[in-house]
Amino acid sequence: MAAIACAPARALVAQRAALSRSAKCSTSSRCTLRRGAVVARTYEVPAAEKKTMPVVIIDNMSDPLATVVEVSFGNVLGELLDTIQALRNLGLDINRAAVTECDGNNRFYVTDQQTSEKITKSERIEEIRLTIINNMLQYHPESAEYLLDGGAAMTPGAKLGDNPDKNPLGPRVEPLVQTQVKVSNEKSGLRSKVTVETTDRPGLLVDIVHTLKDLSLNVISAEIDTIGPKAHDVIFVTYRGIALNASMQQLVVNALQYYLSLKEVETDESY
16 A cells, blocks of 8 residues: 555645556456545445446544545546535645545545534535535536436436426325435444435435434434435434433434435425
8 A cells, every 4th residue: 555645736646646547457457545545434335336326425434533535436537626626615625635546436535624623514514515416417427327316317507306307296206215214322332323325315414413403312423425316324323421222213213214204205296
């Protein structure tokens, strides 16, 4: 492993060089991950999905000092210079950058420009995610085939959930991703992990966090992974300073299942 840990400008130079080298890799060659990209995660995106679908991962668990943003869509993304500038326009510093040779992964370690801390607010995480997705749609419109919601293909300038062909009086369209909510306690007993898989849409993480706070839960951290039409959210919570008991776990599952299903119906009827 070779190190990549530099200022933003130097990171871009290193990224260009790595991408140039990756073009020479054959499918049988061994692809190595450069140091600086921490791979420990609460959820591992299947390799097949990474190769065929747009993937945007916002990871607050792997690095103690920065939010790790991973973007991939096969080998077609290139250098993502416009996305890097868009992140800076959001008030973010890109402290380090890393690329995985041969598979087109791009990882950026970002912090808030004002506080130099990782991004923890759900609203800011959602802003980062949608900015990256919109840039991907603008510069790689072929990704729209995979960024679907309720059967509608995304197009540049469109929003997740837009579907002019939906008929509010007709049968409800089955969601592409069935909503699943799981709650488990860590071995320490100090906090619980809430895992949600559902069809992606704007504001999803924000809505989930607000629902949890309405249940008087303390949200410690949250992250969201976008894999094509699927959103995979992981939120760590406590209730009165400890992990959730069985009754609270069931309450969380019921509340999120109900709320997310209700939002799906509202989205259908909004047309």
